[in-house]
Amino acid sequence: INMAEYSSDLLIEVAKGANLDVAMFLEDKASSFVKSSYDADQKIAQEMNISNNPSLVIFDNFNQQFGVLLEDVINCELIEKAFNHANSLDHQSQMPQQKKARSVGKSYLQIIK
Structure with missing residues (x-):
């Protein structure tokens, strides 16, 4: 490099x-x-303990307290797996065990009107 x-x-x-x-x-x-x-x-x-670039966080529209953080190697297959598990994002064990994917909480987010 x-x-x-x-x-x-x-x-x-x-x-x-x-x-x-x-x-x-x-x-x-x-x-x-x-x-x-x-x-x-x-x-x-x-x-959110993001330390790698690129990183992508996907939140579930039905349970917006939790999401999946994808890091480093972000590809269609990994994104598709995250979307397929959107109804259970609050349980990391239900997300396919990926080295570059982990559950994250959304308690950090503050919405100001």
Whole structure:
């Protein structure tokens, strides 16, 4: 893996490589809204013990207190297994035992109206 040290120049290079409007990207990056949104996302990820990228959390519409967290290798087969077990997401033992899937609680979520 070719690793580069984080810098403003690297960030601009990556933004250009992604064909972003670099000026708008830098403006958005500096905004207080983006910073607070990022902090909120990081807090949720920490509370759910998410440590890998990519990660995907699927919640059951009928029992929204629990979900399944899929990490690292997320593929159609694993997502399908999670959906097939949607009615029993509150019991980790009923989710196929996958190294990259585990039950998570939703008590971290705070909805503000």
